[in-house]
Amino acid sequence: MDLTINGSSRTVDLPDDMPLLWALRDGLNMTSVKYGCGIAQCGACTVHIDGEAVRSCQVALGDVWGEITTIEGLGTPDALHAIQAAWIEHQVAQCGYCQSGQIMQAADLLARNAEPTDDDIDDAMSGNLCRCGTYPRIRAAVHAAASAMREA
Amino acid sequence: MGRARTIARRSFLIGSAAILGGVAFGAYFVTRPTPNPLLEGLADGEAALTPFVKITPDGITLIVPRADVGQGIASTQAMLIAEELDIDPATATLDPGQPHKAYFNGIIAGESMPFPAWDDGFVARTVRDLMMNVARLTGSQFTGGSSSTADLHESLRMAGATARETLKAAAARTGLARADLRSEDGHVILPDGTRIAYTELAADAAKIEPVTDVTLRPASEWTRLGKPYQRLDIVAKSTGTQDYGIDVALPGMLYATVRANPGRGGGMASYSPDAALAMQGVRSVVEVNEGLAVIADNTWFAFQAAQALEVDWLPPDYPASSAEMWQALAEARTEEFQNSRLRDDGDVEAALNGATVIEADYRSPALAHAALEPLSATVLVEADRVQIWTATQIPAVVRDAAVEMTGLDPSQVTLHALSAGGSFGRRLDHDYVVQAIQIAATMPGTPIKTTWSREEDMTHDFPRPMHMALGRGRVGNGRVLAYDLDSISASLISSWFGRIFVVPPGADTMLVWGAFDQPYAIPNYRVTGYAAPPMMPVGSWRSPGACSNSFFHESFLSELIHAAGADPLEERLRLIADADSRRVLEAVAEMSNWAGADIGPGRGRGIAFAHTHGVPVAEVIDVTLTERGIRIDDVWIAADCGTVFDPVNAEAQLTGAAVYGLGHAMNCELTYENHAVQQTNFDAFEGMRLYQTPRFHTRLLGRAERVRGLGEPATAPAAPALADAIFAATGQRLREMPFNKFVDFA
Ligand code: FES
Numbered sequence: 001m002d003l004t005i006n007g008s009s010r011t012v013d014l015p016d017d018m019p020l021l022w023a024l025r026d027g028l029n030m031t032s033v034k035y036g037c038g039i040a041q042c043g044a045c046t047v048h049i050d051g052e053a054v055r056s057c058q059v060a061l062g063d064v065w066g067e068i069t070t071i072e073g074l075g076t077p078d079a080l081h082a083i084q085a086a087w088i089e090h091q092v093a094q095c096g097y098c099q100s101g102q103i104m105q106a107a108d109l110l111a112r113n114a115e116p117t118d119d120d121i122d123d124a125m126s127g128n129l130c131r132c133g134t135y136p137r138i139r140a141a142v143h144a145a146a147s148a149m150r151e152a
Numbered sequence: 153m154g155r156a157r158t159i160a161r162r163s164f165l166i167g168s169a170a171i172l173g174g175v176a177f178g179a180y181f182v183t184r185p186t187p188n189p190l191l192e193g194l195a196d197g198e199a200a201l202t203p204f205v206k207i208t209p210d211g212i213t214l215i216v217p218r219a220d221v222g223q224g225i226a227s228t229q230a231m232l233i234a235e236e237l238d239i240d241p242a243t244a245t246l247d248p249g250q251p252h253k254a255y256f257n258g259i260i261a262g263e264s265m266p267f268p269a270w271d272d273g274f275v276a277r278t279v280r281d282l283m284m285n286v287a288r289l290t291g292s293q294f295t296g297g298s299s300s301t302a303d304l305h306e307s308l309r310m311a312g313a314t315a316r317e318t319l320k321a322a323a324a325r326t327g328l329a330r331a332d333l334r335s336e337d338g339h340v341i342l343p344d345g346t347r348i349a350y351t352e353l354a355a356d357a358a359k360i361e362p363v364t365d366v367t368l369r370p371a372s373e374w375t376r377l378g379k380p381y382q383r384l385d386i387v388a389k390s391t392g393t394q395d396y397g398i399d400v401a402l403p404g405m406l407y408a409t410v411r412a413n414p415g416r417g418g419g420m421a422s423y424s425p426d427a428a429l430a431m432q433g434v435r436s437v438v439e440v441n442e443g444l445a446v447i448a449d450n451t452w453f454a455f456q457a458a459q460a461l462e463v464d465w466l467p468p469d470y471p472a473s474s475a476e477m478w479q480a481l482a483e484a485r486t487e488e489f490q491n492s493r494l495r496d497d498g499d500v501e502a503a504l505n506g507a508t509v510i511e512a513d514y515r516s517p518a519l520a521h522a523a524l525e526p527l528s529a530t531v532l533v534e535a536d537r538v539q540i541w542t543a544t545q546i547p548a549v550v551r552d553a554a555v556e557m558t559g560l561d562p563s564q565v566t567l568h569a570l571s572a573g574g575s576f577g578r579r580l581d582h583d584y585v586v587q588a589i590q591i592a593a594t595m596p597g598t599p600i601k602t603t604w605s606r607e608e609d610m611t612h613d614f615p616r617p618m619h620m621a622l623g624r625g626r627v628g629n630g631r632v633l634a635y636d637l638d639s640i641s642a643s644l645i646s647s648w649f650g651r652i653f654v655v656p657p658g659a660d661t662m663l664v665w666g667a668f669d670q671p672y673a674i675p676n677y678r679v680t681g682y683a684a685p686p687m688m689p690v691g692s693w694r695s696p697g698a699c700s701n702s703f704f705h706e707s708f709l710s711e712l713i714h715a716a717g718a719d720p721l722e723e724r725l726r727l728i729a730d731a732d733s734r735r736v737l738e739a740v741a742e743m744s745n746w747a748g749a750d751i752g753p754g755r756g757r758g759i760a761f762a763h764t765h766g767v768p769v770a771e772v773i774d775v776t777l778t779e780r781g782i783r784i785d786d787v788w789i790a791a792d793c794g795t796v797f798d799p800v801n802a803e804a805q806l807t808g809a810a811v812y813g814l815g816h817a818m819n820c821e822l823t824y825e826n827h828a829v830q831q832t833n834f835d836a837f838e839g840m841r842l843y844q845t846p847r848f849h850t851r852l853l854g855r856a857e858r859v860r861g862l863g864e865p866a867t868a869p870a871a872p873a874l875a876d877a878i879f880a881a882t883g884q885r886l887r888e889m890p891f892n893k894f895v896d897f898a
């Protein structure tokens with residue numbers, strides 16, 4: 001199976017019905033994509049397909065319909081995306097396990113809505129669990145990232 | 153200067169030792185010398201077995217032995233060393249080190265004694281000191297009980313200062329006076345301005361006696377501690393580059409998962425692996441503790457095959473359903489099961505006799521820890537070596553288990569301790585590591601990563617125990633006059649210690665934490681603990697004991713205060729003499745503009761106080777009734793953990809702990825049928841989500857004499873404060889968690 005991930009083509013030899021999550025994690029060793037629940041309840045596995053946030057635990061490998069972006073495709077420690085910079089500035093992460101998913105979800109929101117209200121953020125981000133309870137800082141960081149991106 | 157500080161200072165022993173090409177520094181608490189891991193390291197030629205600071209020509213390594221499970225303690229430990237060492241900790245390598253007695257936890261044993269943390273009386277101090285020695289002798293190295301900062305803040309700074317001064321002494325050998333040298337940013341600065349890097353001085357420093365007459369810098373001179381700083385892991389955790397235990401990847405690695413008896417503790421009558429073995433990508437099915445494991449080419453294959461295993465499970469020998477379990481607790485409220493009566497002031501029986509007695513029953517359900525990272529461990533077993541990659545709060549126990557299981561020497565076991573995607577107390581057990589070792593032992597030479605599914609993680613948690621209480625009390629003249637609380641649960645201490653060490657003698661004080669140890673001076677005041685017969689094995693859940701007892705204790709106190717017609721804040725202040733506790737109540741009143749529980753129609757304000765892990769915390773919560781249900785608007789938290797070293801993270805711990813306490817109180821419980829947990833994933837165990845998250849307002853007073861940790865303390869008062877606010881808004885007293893059994897949340 002041929003996939004395009006963060007702009008590169010990758011090939012995996014795995015069955016069509018395997019969730020994309022496990023193809024990425026175990027097949028391609030892309031462990032920034034996290035397993036939390038496997039049933040679309042936590043958002044830890046969130047990646048983009050053609051720019052849209054999806055739960056990779058719910059997408060069968062055979063159904064992948066476009067280009068995949070993981071958090072590495074958004075930005076790296078040496079070249080941070082504005083959302084990651086805001087996440088760092090606000091020191092959002094505690095254990096950090098949910099944060100790849102949170103950031104990918106926020107990126108989807110901000111691509112569609114440059115100036116989200118608290119309600120917009122609630123609607124977009126409430127599918128992403130954070131067991132450490134970093135929600136207040138997630139809210140603040142989304143607002144900060146939105147304004148940084150508007151000014152950029 | 154307090155006594156705790158004096159004791160700690162007196163028992164420091166500072167050491168340094170040469171290691172390959174460099175020097176290592178450690179500060180130990182000892183009265184009898186602790187075996188020196190530096191020397192063991194030398195004997196083995198292994199430079200990694202060193203405490204706290206290691207300097208070689210290649211760089212500086214800081215050993216940060218307490219496990220980072222999200223609370224940020226890796227950064228705090230590094231920052232404590234760096235403050236005295238004069239380095240930028242971001243330029244150092246952080247290493248959790250190997251398990252060793254030098255890293256024992258001296259605080260926690262003392263906190264398990266039958267004295268409240270705010271009791272500084274002679275007996276309490278003496279017993280705490282005794283327990284410190286017990287901890288030293290047993291070398292118990294673990295992370296938990298919000299103890300890390302309290303335990304290590306002096307020894308880590310001392311290690312940094314010792315290293316700094318010894319490096320200066322090494323630089324001064326040419327006839328300069330050490331006192332004339334300065335240190336800055338990883339360099340010793342000579343009087344003529346010459347800068348010599350620590351890394352260049354390491355070899356010389358190893359040859360001289362360490363400088364031990366160092367004094368710690370006062371807080372006024374700190375350049376890093378106490379000021380906002382960036383967590384050292386924050387970039388990795390914001391870019392997907394942090395490695396967690398579950399992310400280990402090794403060449404040739406296989407993947408496994410476990411299917412264990414859903415009735416925890418029951419055995420296996422028979423099983424058939426055939427259907428599983430016939431599935432794609434499956435290598436083998438092996439027996440492990442509590443059940444079976446599947447080894448496969450991919451975690452997903454292993455998960456699928458584990459479901460296909462046909463197993464005839466045997467039931468364990470405790471009650472099978474939640475209803476029977478509650479019944480067993482209720483029946484344990486007898487003299488036979490009385491475990492402690494650690495508070496018995498005045499004469500409760502006389503005070504209640506013939507009076508109008510107010511009575512209330514409370515229940516607190518079993519809860520899973522449900523850290524977002526499911527449990528995982530990767531193990532490579534070879535003929536003369538075992539390597540373990542995992543996240544654990546009990547590294548020495550893990551190492552010892554590997555030694556016992558393989559027959560190898562401790563020096564042949566390497567633990568690669570990794571970050572945890574949460575824990576909340578779950579990683580104080582090592583069942584998942586033991587299984588991973590069993591699995592890997594079936595394929596020597598092949599590294600195998602074992603990952604539990606979320607369902608397995610929820611079903612085989614060591615949950616918070618089910619806990620119930622009965623309160624009886626009396627009020628008069630606008631005051632609380634008598635307060636009697638019976639607190640009933642299976643013993644968490646027996647369950648956990650029984651698995652990990654041995655069951656300690658004496659009362660299970662944890663069973664009544666958050667109740668017997670509260671600083672109220674009620675004239676007739678009694679707290680009795682009842683230890684019910686063991687049921688499902690249970691474990692420490694963020695703020696153990698207190699996470700249930702504080703709900704009982706504060707809720708019942710609120711009921712009495714309401715019956716007395718007093719103000720919930722004023723009456724608490726009237727009943728509390730402890731200065732630190734009064735201060736947090738006064739602070740939260742000021743922050744929230746407290747003027748009673750009535751804040752207008754359709755709204756309500758609640759308050760609760762708890763003194764746990766040595767930290768007094770007061771919380772005020774406002775709620776509004778909306779068409780969709782109850783909305784939590786604002787939460788004010790005031791606490792005092794003494795000196796705050798890491799303010800940005802401290803605030804995160806307060807709010808995170810409160811979110812944890814509130815979310816579970818709102819909508820989480822584990823119930824049992826046929827011994828099996830009924831809630832196996834986040835669809836049935838949600839906790840708080842972002843749309844429900846209130847505004848938080850926090851304040852740390854920094855006035856308390858002793859330094860304390862903040863990972864847990866804000867958890868316990870969250871649930872009773874919320875119940876109190878709901879009462880103020882609706883008139884309905886919620887005496888059982890989760891509250892969504894009785895009310896809706898917006
Ligand atoms: S793992 Fe996909 S939503 Fe939780």
Ligand code: FES
Nearest residue numbers: 095096130131132
């Ligand atoms: S930071 Fe730990 S789960 Fe979100």
